[in-house]
Amino acid sequence: MVEPPVHLATPYLVVDLDVLERNVTSMAQTAHRRGVSLRPHVKTHKCLEIASRQLAAGAIGITVATVSEAETFVDGGFENIFIAYPLWVDPARGARLRSLSERCSLLIGIDSAESAESLARNGAGSDALGVLIEIDSGYHRTGVAAYGAAELASAALRVGLDVRGVFTFPGHGYGPGQAAAAATDEAQALESATAALRAVGIEPGIVSGGSTPTAALTHHGSATEMRPGSYVFNDAQQLELGSCVPADVALSAWATVVSRAPGQFVLDAGSKVLGADRPAWASGYGRLADYPDARLIALSEHHATVAWPGYIAQPALGTLLRVVPNHVCSAVNLADNLVVMRDGVVVDCWRVAARGANS
Amino acid sequence: MVEPPVHLATPYLVVDLDVLERNVTSMAQTAHRRGVSLRPHVKTHKCLEIASRQLAAGAIGITVATVSEAETFVDGGFENIFIAYPLWVDPARGARLRSLSERCSLLIGIDSAESAESLARNGAGSDALGVLIEIDSGYHRTGVAAYGAAELASAALRVGLDVRGVFTFPGHGYGPGQAAAAATDEAQALESATAALRAVGIEPGIVSGGSTPTAALTHHGSATEMRPGSYVFNDAQQLELGSCVPADVALSAWATVVSRAPGQFVLDAGSKVLGADRPAWASGYGRLADYPDARLIALSEHHATVAWPGYIAQPALGTLLRVVPNHVCSAVNLADNLVVMRDGVVVDCWRVAARGANS
Numbered sequence: 001m002v003e004p005p006v007h008l009a010t011p012y013l014v015v016d017l018d019v020l021e022r023n024v025t026s027m028a029q030t031a032h033r034r035g036v037s038l039r040p041h042v043k044t045h046k047c048l049e050i051a052s053r054q055l056a057a058g059a060i061g062i063t064v065a066t067v068s069e070a071e072t073f074v075d076g077g078f079e080n081i082f083i084a085y086p087l088w089v090d091p092a093r094g095a096r097l098r099s100l101s102e103r104c105s106l107l108i109g110i111d112s113a114e115s116a117e118s119l120a121r122n123g124a125g126s127d128a129l130g131v132l133i134e135i136d137s138g139y140h141r142t143g144v145a146a147y148g149a150a151e152l153a154s155a156a157l158r159v160g161l162d163v164r165g166v167f168t169f170p171g172h173g174y175g176p177g178q179a180a181a182a183a184t185d186e187a188q189a190l191e192s193a194t195a196a197l198r199a200v201g202i203e204p205g206i207v208s209g210g211s212t213p214t215a216a217l218t219h220h221g222s223a224t225e226m227r228p229g230s231y232v233f234n235d236a237q238q239l240e241l242g243s244c245v246p247a248d249v250a251l252s253a254w255a256t257v258v259s260r261a262p263g264q265f266v267l268d269a270g271s272k273v274l275g276a277d278r279p280a281w282a283s284g285y286g287r288l289a290d291y292p293d294a295r296l297i298a299l300s301e302h303h304a305t306v307a308w309p310g311y312i313a314q315p316a317l318g319t320l321l322r323v324v325p326n327h328v329c330s331a332v333n334l335a336d337n338l339v340v341m342r343d344g345v346v347v348d349c350w351r352v353a354a355r356g357a358n359s
Numbered sequence: 360m361v362e363p364p365v366h367l368a369t370p371y372l373v374v375d376l377d378v379l380e381r382n383v384t385s386m387a388q389t390a391h392r393r394g395v396s397l398r399p400h401v402k403t404h405k406c407l408e409i410a411s412r413q414l415a416a417g418a419i420g421i422t423v424a425t426v427s428e429a430e431t432f433v434d435g436g437f438e439n440i441f442i443a444y445p446l447w448v449d450p451a452r453g454a455r456l457r458s459l460s461e462r463c464s465l466l467i468g469i470d471s472a473e474s475a476e477s478l479a480r481n482g483a484g485s486d487a488l489g490v491l492i493e494i495d496s497g498y499h500r501t502g503v504a505a506y507g508a509a510e511l512a513s514a515a516l517r518v519g520l521d522v523r524g525v526f527t528f529p530g531h532g533y534g535p536g537q538a539a540a541a542a543t544d545e546a547q548a549l550e551s552a553t554a555a556l557r558a559v560g561i562e563p564g565i566v567s568g569g570s571t572p573t574a575a576l577t578h579h580g581s582a583t584e585m586r587p588g589s590y591v592f593n594d595a596q597q598l599e600l601g602s603c604v605p606a607d608v609a610l611s612a613w614a615t616v617v618s619r620a621p622g623q624f625v626l627d628a629g630s631k632v633l634g635a636d637r638p639a640w641a642s643g644y645g646r647l648a649d650y651p652d653a654r655l656i657a658l659s660e661h662h663a664t665v666a667w668p669g670y671i672a673q674p675a676l677g678t679l680l681r682v683v684p685n686h687v688c689s690a691v692n693l694a695d696n697l698v699v700m701r702d703g704v705v706v707d708c709w710r711v712a713a714r715g716a717n718s
Contacts, residue, residue, distance in 0.1 A: 266500065272689065276635040277635040
């Protein structure tokens, strides 16, 4: 337990431990029901204490986005890590990867022959290091088309890399009503990529997909594992997408009403606490946990402007309210620690160990 | 000098010291030319080294947004601090304010009789603590209307507070072509508030306004000081608003090309480095410093997707590029330190001392 924020002065982030534990268990059950392994993305929480709970619930390892996140979790004793990112491996980053692969079982994403070469040249050398080919299943951010998986895998094998399988991220499921189609895209892309690899004699041991919105929707295909992240906490995006219900939200920013005007007031949690993420389809810059009809209509660094429904009396100045961030991964990455409560009582304080670990 | 980021692995934030120093000097000259004092907002940079340069250039003190920012800068030896925020002062926050006011000359914003009472009850008690009445000059976030300044000032005096003047933030100047009108609103609001206070026998010693977009536009009115923040670095917002030119941008995120596709590529600086701020009028999620026709069309936590102009060859994987964040205050608050360069050589590394100081 680290020291809680000074006097719990607002704004600060609070984890509801009962809800968190329920979310961790529930996703482990979903994976079990689907017959796939769970390798949760820890970029969401960046906390050793939460990753430990995920492993205890049955996760086979963890997913991270950066080398420095991997370093933080290896330092914390984690032994099975997938860096789900198409790293460009210069000599310095290669040295860090070699050091990591001596301390854990390490998987790295690749999405080009050149990045495979950069990894082979500078970072490979340990039997503990494997690669997964990134497939673009429709999000069009990174990854190769499914039909290109064999060519890239063959190139990776030629430079001496240990190709263990394929992965994708169906990020285009993050839109109202889009999760089911994205889950289908994901399953088809993984199926096609698997077939493409088998056609050239490569058996993909790992076929990895998944995101929180699509996690429970994919019931077919060749996937062997999934990598959801946000489900541990959920957030206003997941709420508005219908990926969770209000009772599943495990993290909120506690904030104080500091200023009032007719029909609206200002809370002291702004973009430096909640993050400025706002998809075009979102109702605002977050939600009030206890007032579903309130809207966060404007956000500056230390101000959230709340439009208040006329049928409820406005809260007085000094009132404490709970704000659910739009994107919990961004909010957590702004905080040095998380206040942990059970039944309304502070029971712990967790350090956001990999906060700011972007490199 | 703190230790630079590990091997300078991308992504990291770089300050161009020549440009920074020029910006600091130039704003000091603008204030001098206007005949007003400069009390820069240090929420932008949160660095003791930059605030020191601002004082050396003639600033009379600094502005902060939170009590913990004030604590960081008092610990760093700063003696004249304005918390430009309508604090709600519970007993714990009040104790911190009393402690601060024993160590520095402290000004605090108020925008309601209730917050004035909370301050008088819990935080006042030192002659070094004064208050400024916040005026809404058209941004409609916090503050009272100019005609309400006298009533609030009188209420503050009645509970024993030392009313030193008024302040406003013309945040509605943050829109294309809106700065001049916002500067006029600001000047008129401060003029009206000053007149309102004088009508009840209160002489406002401090009449404080200003923002980076309006700083050079206000040539009249009763203002005695201004509080711009972003000008030390500037950012893509200021560029697109026309508040600065490319040569005035002193901070960029250095990032690596990690993935390519026809017409676009991905950089390893995402919202956890740049911040997710994107006003509706912005061209994208930031700008490439050296390629004005490129557009940052999508941003996720560790990916910036760049749409690349057809007339230039796409940069190779592994290429280092400089990204100018949309909102530099958000980007800096995500970093633990800033790499400082002069003429392309690393000359220092500054700690973002007040990073995350939100309470």
